[in-house]
Amino acid sequence: MGEPVISLRGVGAELGGRPVLRGVDLTVHRGEVVALLGANGSGKSTAIRAVIGQVPVSTGTIELFGTERARFRSWARVGYVPQRTTAAGGVPATVTEIVSSGRLSRARFGVLRKADHAAVRHALERVGMADRAKDSVDALSGGQHQRVLIARALAAEPELLIMDEPMAGVDLVSQKVLADTLSAQVEAGTTVLVVLHELGPLEPLIDRAVVLRDGRVLHDGPPPRGAAGTFPLPASPDPGHPRPGHDHVHPHAPADVEPIRTGLLS
Numbered sequence: 001m002g003e004p005v006i007s008l009r010g011v012g013a014e015l016g017g018r019p020v021l022r023g024v025d026l027t028v029h030r031g032e033v034v035a036l037l038g039a040n041g042s043g044k045s046t047a048i049r050a051v052i053g054q055v056p057v058s059t060g061t062i063e064l065f066g067t068e069r070a071r072f073r074s075w076a077r078v079g080y081v082p083q084r085t086t087a088a089g090g091v092p093a094t095v096t097e098i099v100s101s102g103r104l105s106r107a108r109f110g111v112l113r114k115a116d117h118a119a120v121r122h123a124l125e126r127v128g129m130a131d132r133a134k135d136s137v138d139a140l141s142g143g144q145h146q147r148v149l150i151a152r153a154l155a156a157e158p159e160l161l162i163m164d165e166p167m168a169g170v171d172l173v174s175q176k177v178l179a180d181t182l183s184a185q186v187e188a189g190t191t192v193l194v195v196l197h198e199l200g201p202l203e204p205l206i207d208r209a210v211v212l213r214d215g216r217v218l219h220d221g222p223p224p225r226g227a228a229g230t231f232p233l234p235a236s237p238d239p240g241h242p243r244p245g246h247d248h249v250h251p252h253a254p255a256d257v258e259p260i261r262t263g264l265l266s
């Protein structure tokens with residue numbers, strides 16, 4: 001097994017004065033693909049936002065590539081795909097502009113050069129969006145928008161990809177493109193931590209599943225297999241907290257109902 005790329009030990013976090021993470025231990029080793037599962041509100045997004053420094057930690061430690069997160073500076077090694085949102089205000093931007101913004105962390109003095117433009121083009125090709133390079137992101141479907149967000153993360157050629165529900169609200173064609181893209185990344189050695197509400201088309205890629213419930217790790221081991229996606233766990237005693245891996249309600253808009261606005265530049 002490779003060295004730890006992400007390491008959380010006893011991590012606690014509070015939001016709005018309420019504990020959301022309650023002592024989370026989670027390690028992702030180099031080359032691993034780990035799915036973070038759990039019911040709505042179990043703390044999945046908060047856990048990965050804590051990893052990338054968007055949520056302060058009240059207890060415990062987080063390390064990235066063996067460095068304490070507060071001292072970690074090599075953000076170009078990390079690609080982050082946030083949970084898609086329709087709420088953020090959009091700034092008109094083209095597909096290329098959005099994907100190029102993901103390359104800035106690699107560009108010397110913030111200036112994109114030939115190799116950077118080539119990396120941006122390559123990332124767009126990988127998600128099948130090269131023909132939309134000049135289009136405004138406001139004109140894209142939900143699934144296409146998600147492909148652009150992933151191209152933006154890939155443009156920096158990260159060693160670690162952290163994704164928050166990349167398949168949510170994404171049409172089947174885009175799901176297939178994303179699964180193939182991710183598969184190629186994993187093949188090339190990229191480490192992946194991905195929040196999912198069901199394994200779906202990514203199932204063959206997942207090495208391990210970590211299931212959260214109420215901000216605690218309920219399961220860390222083999223992913224649930226089979227159509228039902230169930231774990232060998234007792235039924236939830238609390239109907240408000242259904243069993244992990246299913247019974248998960250999602251507020252996301254159905255795929256491709258209307259173009260969504262991007263909040264990437266806001």
Ligand SMILES: Nc1ncnc2c1ncn2[C@@H]1O[C@H](COP(=O)(O)OP(=O)(O)OP(=O)(O)O)[C@@H](O)[C@H]1O
Pocket residue numbers: 015016020038039040041042043044045046047
């Ligand atoms: N900014 C915030 N302020 C206060 N509470 C928050 C905030 N963000 C999240 N929470 C609360 O923290 C808990 C965990 O939220 P989180 O988004 O991490 O869950 P999740 O497992 O990712 O859920 P989902 O599957 O619905 O995306 C929820 O109860 C949520 O209401």
